[in-house]
Amino acid sequence: MPAQHPRTAPVSLTALENATEFTARHIGPDATDEQHMLSVIGSASRAALIDAIVPAGIRRAAPMDLPPAVSEAAALAELKALAGRNRVLRSFIGQGYHGTHTPGVILRNILENPAWYTAYTPYQAEISQGRLEALVNFQTMVCDLTGMAIANASMLDEATAAAEAMTLARRSAKAKGNTFVVAGDCHPQTIEVIQTRARPLGLVVKLANSAAEWDAALAGDDYFAVLGQYPSTSGRIDDLRADVEQVHARSAAFIVAADILALTLLVPPGEWGADIVVGNTQRLGMPMGAGGPHAAYMACRDEFKRSMPGRLVGVSIDSHGDPAYRLALQTREQHIRREKATSNICTAQVLPAVVASMYAVYHGPLGLTRIATRVAALTAILARGLEQLGHALSHPSAFDTLCLHTGARTAEFAAKAVAAGANLRTYWGDYLCIALDETTTRDDLALLWGVFAAPGQTLPSVDAIEREGIELRIPAALRRSSAFLTHPVFNTHHSETEMLRYIRSLSDKDLALDRSMIPLGSCTMKLNATAEMIPITWPEFANIHPYAPADQLAGYAQLDAQLCAWLSQATGYAGISLQPNAGSQGEYAGLLVIQAWHASRGDTHRDICLIPESAHGTNPASAQMAGMQVVVTKCDAEGNIDLADLRAKCAQHRERLAAIMITYPSTYGVFDSHVGEICALVHEHGGRVYVDGANMNALVGVAAPGQFGGDVSHLNLHKTFCIPHGGGGPGVGPVCVVEDLVPFLPAHRSGGLAGTEHNIGAVSAAPLGNAAVLPISWMYVRMMGAAGLQAATETAILSANYVAARLADHYDIHFSGSIAGVKGGGVAHECILDLRPLKDSSGVSAEDVAKRLIDHGFHAPTLSFPVAGTLMVEPTESEPRAELDRFCDAMIAIREEIRQVERGLWPREDNPLKNAPHTAASLLVEDWPHPYSREIAAYPTAGLRRAKYWSPVGRVDNVHGDRNLFCSCVPVAEYALGG
Secondary structure, three states: OOOOOOOOHHHHHHHHHHOHHHHHHHHOOOHHHHHHHHHHHOOOHHHHHHHHHHHHHHOOOOOOOOOOOOOOOHHHHHHHHHHHHHHOOOOOOOOOOOOOOOOOHHHHHOOHHHHHHOOOOOOOHHHHHHHHHHHHHHHHHHHHHHOOOOOOEOOOOOOHHHHHHHHHHHOOOOOOEEEEEEOOOOHHHHHHHHHHHHHHHEEEEEEEOOOOHHHHHOOOOOEEEEEEEOOOOOOOOOHHHHHHHHHHHHOEEEEEEEOOOOHHEEEHHHHHHHOOEEEEOEEEOOHHHOOOOOOEEEOHHHHOOOOOOOOOOOEEEOOOEEEEEOOOOOHHHHHHHHHHOOOOOOOOOOHHHHHHHHHHHHHHHHHHHHHHHHHHHHEEEEEHHHOOOOOOOOOOOOOOOOEEEEEHHHHHHHHHHOOOEEOOEOOOOOOOEEEOOOOOOOOOOOHHHHHHHHOOOOOOOHHHHHHOOOOOOEEEEEEEEOOOOOOHHHHHHOOOOHHHHHHHHHHHOOOOOOOOOOOOOOOOOOOOOOHHHHHOOOOEEEEEEEEHHHHHHHHHHHHHHEEEEEEEEHHHEEEEOOOOOOOOHHHHHHHHHHHHHHOOOOOOOEEEEEEEEEOOHHHHHHHHHHHHHHHEEEEEEOOOOHHHHHHHHHHHHHOEEEEEEOOOOOOOOOOOHHHHHHHHHHHHHHOOEEEEEHHHHHHHOOOOOOOOOOEEEEEEOOOOOOOOOOOOOOOOOOEEOOOHHHHHHHHHOOOOOOOOOOOOOOOOOOOOOOOHHHHHHHHHHHHHHHHHHHHHHHHHHHHHHHOOOOOOOOOOOOOOOOOOOOOOOOOOHHHHHHHOOHHHHHHHHHHHHHHHHHOOOOOOOEEEEOOOOOEEEOOOOOHHOOOOOOOOHHHHHHHHHHHHHOOOOOOOOOOOOOOOOHHHHHOOOOOOOOOOOHHHOOOOHHHHHHOOOOOOOEEEEEHHHHHOOOOOEEEEEHHHHOO
8 A cells, every 4th residue: 555645644743743853864874775784784674683793691671761852943942941040150260261252253164163073083194184284283372372392282171281291290300209299379170180190190299388388399309390370370470480490400390380371471481491381272262161172282392292192293294295284203192002101192172272273373473462461451450440449469460360368258259249240269268369351341340349349439440540551460570572473374364254264275175074974993973963063152051160159050060960860871870970071081080980999998909900902092091090000801813802811810810900991892893792701700809890981882772881790981972972073172081880989980179069078089170071062962862862872873783784794795804793694794883894915915005095095085994993904994873875885885996996906907006095195286297107097096986076075185104204393383495494
């Protein structure tokens, strides 16, 4: 019987309301596509495929208990009401977070532009030249403003940057002491994170809460480094030059946490001997967002560059001899160093770093100086007015922050400010701090004077004070005289037309999800829906300070509680903290939780962490940072954990076993059927089980780590739960735990959310971490519901098996299963293509295939991880079948080109794969010396004639870039001459 036409079918209001519309928009393949894909795989249904691949022993007994799915419009309306529970007052709290104006051209064309926010980490340099250039601009900006020799491409936040600086100094300074001296007038959140980081490493943090304590600490000989804030958290601007000399006389390192905007007016730390400078760039165009995401920075002496954590963008040359950007000195990075790593950072804050760098490009040195001088002038006027009202300031110097000793009237003045619509900062109980910023107006000064004026007292006049003459409160000896941001890029794009075209020119060079599938294994590059992204710039979420009074953050508190409850349903865990602002931070926090639990039982000797050789590189790095000793366990030929080796290691380390870290499904793309036995074995020997949640996109709705034996997991909300990768950050890495570990979850011990006596302390600067992007995941879960989330998981597994089935006749599928009737053998949510045999037969490497995919308009799969000489493909659920087929067609075409080399029709060293990617310019040369045609080079498949991405550069020479390191803007002529 033919289907009824919609106009004649019975009317169902429920169906017409279409509450599940988003699921159909998020999941790429439709019902017809699914049937075709299943037929290629050889499976009768999606359910049958899942039953065959996912071990029965780990399957969920009951579905997730989540609110039913709602439409995009309904979800946005519900979230808008929730956001309305936040109260956005004028913020004068400071403490490293400030109001800022995001230029509209940057807001619309970067922060809200999928060409920028859906891009992946720029490991594939040829298709990342735009954002790499933006990051070089960021590094140059930081070097210029700090006066340091080298800077990295961003850090997670100022507090963790300071903690990383502590460990960098520990391994770089000649002083052998075990103590880290920290000025008590540093930002409180920085002090907390440093204390958390120092504890498992056995380092002593000595706080100097007065000038006398500071002098006494520096006179000692037991420290390896010191940290000072410039200006201090209370606004004081100290001349630290004599202190630097004293510290250097003891062969220790001097670290400075510096305000990036203030450095346009202050003598930069690099000019008075600082060894490492850290800070954040939030006030350069990124909204406060209740604490994040923001790009922190780290700059250091040139001698430290090979030990500096984080990513470093450098300049190299391509195969045509032209300059090209790339990630430099990657051997420093944790995923390569593994258990020898000194940092576990695997993401930066690329998108916020791009915003900050573009803010500097748009305003230029004169514009930044004007903004900073205006802030300093308003601060001086405010100070003069407060003095006229009879209030004495705690110190005479200031850039943007004033401090008043208000004694018993502190709470009174703070409450009066809130009643007037403003937040001040209570400091040390009986002081009030007032911090101004780019958004401060003349009316704000009148409001503040009104707070401190006695009844009937005449308020000061801005105009009158200005007529008397404004004297900035920056000490003459500390006023900057050196130039900065002299490169043409910071002195060219000041009109909106120029800026718009510059941003567009950079995004045109890159490949992101807005152009094509990014089939990266282990990275889950799925749809980041527009409806999910809309709320992040709502003022109720964006313009709120992380340390505003709790009753002003009620909307965020509700969002936090709801999202944690939903994620608990997805994972099977009892408690969750959203504070970790990256997956690596979530790993680290989870291991600290396990350590704290052991310590609470008197088992402080338990320090062995078992990690399979298939694990992510962050796993052993996080264990090192948590003070654990890594013991690697073997995997068998099918990619499963070797049970015999695991039993032997558990028995050998029975008395010291703290934990095992496993990734499930494994990094090899395998559902290990013995995972329950593995968990039980470790528990039997006194350890806890950490299940890395990087591959959670293969589990949601199907299996839950907290139910099949896991004790702790972290999640990557920038993978499974749709927060975009942003070109390499921001991320969110919630840490999830079973019931008995809940008391140990991270929390700030001063301000923000309340913790418990057992918590591990703060692991990031803000209580809610990267709070401003949490609405993205909230929207995703709310619109998908339990059925939609499970369908997404099952479709991701279906898509991976479809790719494996289509490519099985052309490539070896490494670590595939042996499921009867399933073509390709059966894989989890990703599959590994083994190209090592092709290297022997043709000389073509996995890297050559990755570069040739650029000619097809694809980002390469994950290259040589976790197995050298392979490509790991993860298609995700949101790619339509047409795009999956386009990728498979490209891979099959590439395999045919390899056959041409194997047959001797093309030379091993001169073929389309060895010379890829092909730029448009390279095809226009008069003499074409290659044995294949220009047409084959440019259009390896027919469909590319309709829409072609052209790589802006040829293959980048990584070795040249490391031997000739340039990490800031340099003139092309100077670079060509070798500097």
